Amino acid sequence: MSEPRRLHPAAIIFNFIKGIREFLFVLIFGFITFRDESLIYFILILFALVLLLVTYSIITWYRFTYRVEDNELRIEYGIFVRKKRYISKNRIQSIDLTSGVIHRIFKLAKVQIETASGGDGAEASLKAVKLTEAEKLRDELKNENTPLKGELEEEETTNPFYKISFQRLFIAGSTSGSLGVIFVLAIGATEFERFIPDQFFDNAMSWVIGLGIALIVGFVFVVLLLLWLLGIAGTIIKYGNFTITKSTDELFITRGLLEKKQITIPLSRIQAIGIQESIIRQPLGFVTVFAEVAGGSLDQGQDFSTVLFPIMRRDEVEEFLQEILPEYAEHPKEFNPLPKRALPFYLFRTMVPVILLGVVVMFLLPQFSWLVILLLIAAFGLGFLRYRASGYDVKGNRLMVRYRTFSKMTMLMYHKRIQAFEKKQHKIQKSQSLATLKLSIIGKLGVGKHYSLKELNADDLDLLSDWYSYRE
Amino acid sequence: MRQPPVNMIARDAIKAWKITAAIYVAVLWLATLAIAIISYHYTLSYWFVSIAILISGLSTYLAVFLFPEIRWRRWRYEVFDQEIYIQHGILIVSRTLVPMIRVQHVDTKQGPILRNFRLASVTISTAATTHEIPALLEEDASELRDRISALARVDEDDV
Numbered sequence: 001m002s003e004p005r006r007l008h009p010a011a012i013i014f015n016f017i018k019g020i021r022e023f024l025f026v027l028i029f030g031f032i033t034f035r036d037e038s039l040i041y042f043i044l045i046l047f048a049l050v051l052l053l054v055t056y057s058i059i060t061w062y063r064f065t066y067r068v069e070d071n072e073l074r075i076e077y078g079i080f081v082r083k084k085r086y087i088s089k090n091r092i093q094s095i096d097l098t099s100g101v102i103h104r105i106f107k108l109a110k111v112q113i114e115t116a117s118g119g120d121g122a123e124a125s126l127k128a129v130k131l132t133e134a135e136k137l138r139d140e141l142k143n144e145n146t147p148l149k150g151e152l153e154e155e156e157t158t159n160p161f162y163k164i165s166f167q168r169l170f171i172a173g174s175t176s177g178s179l180g181v182i183f184v185l186a187i188g189a190t191e192f193e194r195f196i197p198d199q200f201f202d203n204a205m206s207w208v209i210g211l212g213i214a215l216i217v218g219f220v221f222v223v224l225l226l227l228w229l230l231g232i233a234g235t236i237i238k239y240g241n242f243t244i245t246k247s248t249d250e251l252f253i254t255r256g257l258l259e260k261k262q263i264t265i266p267l268s269r270i271q272a273i274g275i276q277e278s279i280i281r282q283p284l285g286f287v288t289v290f291a292e293v294a295g296g297s298l299d300q301g302q303d304f305s306t307v308l309f310p311i312m313r314r315d316e317v318e319e320f321l322q323e324i325l326p327e328y329a330e331h332p333k334e335f336n337p338l339p340k341r342a343l344p345f346y347l348f349r350t351m352v353p354v355i356l357l358g359v360v361v362m363f364l365l366p367q368f369s370w371l372v373i374l375l376l377i378a379a380f381g382l383g384f385l386r387y388r389a390s391g392y393d394v395k396g397n398r399l400m401v402r403y404r405t406f407s408k409m410t411m412l413m414y415h416k417r418i419q420a421f422e423k424k425q426h427k428i429q430k431s432q433s434l435a436t437l438k439l440s441i442i443g444k445l446g447v448g449k450h451y452s453l454k455e456l457n458a459d460d461l462d463l464l465s466d467w468y469s470y471r472e
Numbered sequence: 473m474r475q476p477p478v479n480m481i482a483r484d485a486i487k488a489w490k491i492t493a494a495i496y497v498a499v500l501w502l503a504t505l506a507i508a509i510i511s512y513h514y515t516l517s518y519w520f521v522s523i524a525i526l527i528s529g530l531s532t533y534l535a536v537f538l539f540p541e542i543r544w545r546r547w548r549y550e551v552f553d554q555e556i557y558i559q560h561g562i563l564i565v566s567r568t569l570v571p572m573i574r575v576q577h578v579d580t581k582q583g584p585i586l587r588n589f590r591l592a593s594v595t596i597s598t599a600a601t602t603h604e605i606p607a608l609l610e611e612d613a614s615e616l617r618d619r620i621s622a623l624a625r626v627d628e629d630d631v
Contacts, residue, residue: 294599419600421569424561440600448600462474470554470571 173232342455350383477550485607
């Protein structure tokens with residue numbers, strides 16, 4: 001394994017695409033300025049540029065070599081300035097394989113190697129490697145002291161393994177955030193009419209009225225349905241074929257229909273486990289399980305926390321965690337709720353923005369007052385739900401905090417993962433002997449992630465601080 | 473966490489804060505002056521000027537005269553062998569516990585205003601948060617920095 005290897009020639013294509021993307025702005029700009037008089041020159045320059053880019057891509061590919069030697073991944077690259085990057089095996093935090101659409105045609109994968117240092121890019125990224133070779137490389141770079149091949153395969157069969165069913169995927173899609181988008185759009189659409197010039201609006205309006213209300217309703221319905229279906233499709237593409245496997249010290253996740261992603265999470269990097277019950281899924285009894293993982297980089301995807309399982313029934317979580325992360329299982333049936341006197345704070349906090357908005361609306365658009373009242377009732381309900389959801393529980397070294405913004409979140413974290421513990425109290429809270437708790441753990445990119453639990457009983461919080469304190 | 477931390481920060485912190493606040497407030501007053509000149513020039517309503525003066529006056533009172541005193545009285549810290557305990561805040565009082573084994577590094581810092589009073593601030597960073605003790609006597613600050621950094625040199629467990 002020590003002889004230097006090159007990437008698959010398809011990497012040339014990726015280099016080229018990347019080059020084009022960087023020049024795209026210049027190209028468009030050039031096209032617009034030279035459009036009329038000197039288009040021929042522009043095309044000539046363009047031709048030269050493309051030629052240059054192709055040679056550049058090829059040389060870049062030719063110069064890029066990698067090898068595994070002395071427990072290190074050694075990469076050498078660079079055209080004019082030769083660069084060498086050596087990454088020691090035991091510094092490697094995770095190895096992700098991604099196969100985009102083009103990758104899959106050639107049976108390739110992109111290998112991204114992350115170390116602990118955050119940063120917004122992978123520490124090393126091999127753009128195109130044969131899938132089989134990528135998997136071999138991953139096994140080779142894993143921190144274990146090169147277990148025997150036979151042993152590894154034997155283990156594979158007994159490892160806990162979870163796979164998403166299509167039906168679940170469909171439920172996940174149909175209850176995904178796209179419903180929220182639809183709601184916003186629906187409200188936005190009613191406001192939209194104000195930006196259309198009057199005359200056009202009048203003409204269009206008389207035309208539309210000619211069509212009849214039924215048709216409009218039908219049209220809106222179709223658009224909403226389309227958006228909803230798009231949401232489902234998006235979820236299915238993103239989480240299709242989702243599987244999660246546990247080996248001795250890491251979790252291994254595969255997901256994606258078009259772009260196939262394989263993610264490894266070392267168990268020791270997991271800072272907290274979260275269970276999210278979104279407001280749409282909660283009544284159906286479905287939850288999402290996710291993990292806060294330290295380190296990693298931005299290009300691991302837009303979801304800030306790593307999803308351990310996109311959707312499962314609430315009563316399956318226990319068993320799932322028991323298998324995958326036993327130290328996070330055994331949830332308490334009951335938790336310490338907030339005292340009754342916290343409720344006014346919660347109602348106040350959710351309702352004040354609506355009240356302020358309401359005053360403005362009633363002043364400017366009195367005909368929409370009914371909407372304000374509706375929103376006010378919703379805010380009251382949300383405030384109450386937030387109050388009801390909030391609480392904490394301590395079990396040995398493990399702390400559970402539960403709160404709600406819109407989704408109900410249950411976070412489980414261990415004493416040794418909490419970086420700082422803060423108690424906050426303002427005058428009004430103090431008079432009611434309430435206080436706010438703030439916990440900090442390490443999130444993605446090595447940036448802190450903070451959880452607040454507002455209006456706890458101040459005495460309870462003091463007990464919690466004793467639990468946290470390292471003082472004897 | 474029931475008892476507040478015992479150590480207070482340097483008394484001169486008040487003066488340093490007052491100067492810093494005065495600089496910020498001066499900018500506000502300059503803006504007020506500009507508004508006054510413009511309104512006079514274009515004979516605009518006096519409302520703008522009065523509001524500007526009100527805002528500047530109030531900010532001056534709060535930031536320069538009221539807050540530094542309160543903030544100094546609130547600011548407390550205590551360094552134990554196992555953790556650092558900090559209290560601060562004017563309207564919202566925060567009490568923070570930072571375990572020693574979570575401390576990544578400690579810095580001392582000194583801007584021109586703090587240097588003038590022979591003060592320095594100590595910044596304590598964990599992997600997720602930073603905490604600042606804003607004004608200590610120079611020698612206290614460096615002593616504290618060395619002490620924390622020595623105490624924090626415990627075997628690091630996996631993060």
